[in-house]
Amino acid sequence: MKLSTRGRYGLKAMFDLAVHMGEGPVSLKSIAERQDISEHYLEQLIAGLRKAGLVKSVRGAQGGYVLGREPAKIRVGDVIRVLEGPIAPVDCVSEEDPECCAKAEHCVTRTIWEKVRDSISEVLDSITLEDMVKDAEKMDTERKYYMYYI
Amino acid sequence: MKLSTRGRYGLKAMFDLAVHMGEGPVSLKSIAERQDISEHYLEQLIAGLRKAGLVKSVRGAQGGYVLGREPAKIRVGDVIRVLEGPIAPVDCVSEEDPECCAKAEHCVTRTIWEKVRDSISEVLDSITLEDMVKDAEKMDTERKYYMYYI
DNA sequence: CAAATCCCGAGTGTTTTGATAAGATTTGTG
């Protein structure tokens, strides 16, 4: 029941972009340095986020990435789903095309996994990048520098 | 965010034991057949459950396993924790000895993972084996046979 | 004693994870 680094790093990067919103394109290099992530690895992760429309890229010198839409309209769940796949503790209750076994209709454990899935989704979909930025500002206004390092 | 087969198979086995409660020791072989799990693999899983006191073993011919205490006092969360480790989407919010980074106090993502962890725990700890057996009986009293095959 | 059963440790093939490397393409700036 662990998240991989894909989801963790990806959310870090998205938070970083939200924090630096309005300052023009942010380079992967700067994100990788601030968040202490391998730049090349982050490249792979952000490729998925770009295809999903969560970020837009600006190529060439002084290029980088910007959020695909307002932070208030990007939920943590959106980011996690792109990087980790559909939320589901087991495949047979996957949010999209669940691979059910023949006994699914009479399966007691399945109902448990559905509840787990729903409770995770509810948490992740109730938090937006805007919420995260506001929380960070609230947490410690004097130590803003540190907050960028999730 | 997937459960491994350890948690799934283990819960199946525990449910099976709860269903056959009061019928004397249940052999691993019969559980493995009913639940369609490799017997040797199940052996490894149940070893952990035994060490945790969730099941008791009866050695020798006609031996097997029985639940360590009443089904009403065994929560799904107890089983999952034994087989999958402490519930935590990331290590830094582990239920026991979390390995925090230096920035934990000012970490915005951390609070998200805490919420996810708590919501998972709440679901898993709110369901007991007794609940599962009752649910199974309710689901389809005419097809009791199938229900044993989670 | 033999069969049934639990117990234990080691080995194995596959998949996932978390990178790393090399090079191609795009574009602002001197």
Place this chain on the structure above:
DNA sequence: CACAAATCTTATCAAAACACTCGGGATTTG
């Protein structure tokens, strides 16, 4: 126009986790 700063693409790879598999030993019943 040349160059440097970026993104983009593809390939490769080592380590760890996963899901078994196997072999043999210990214990109890009939």
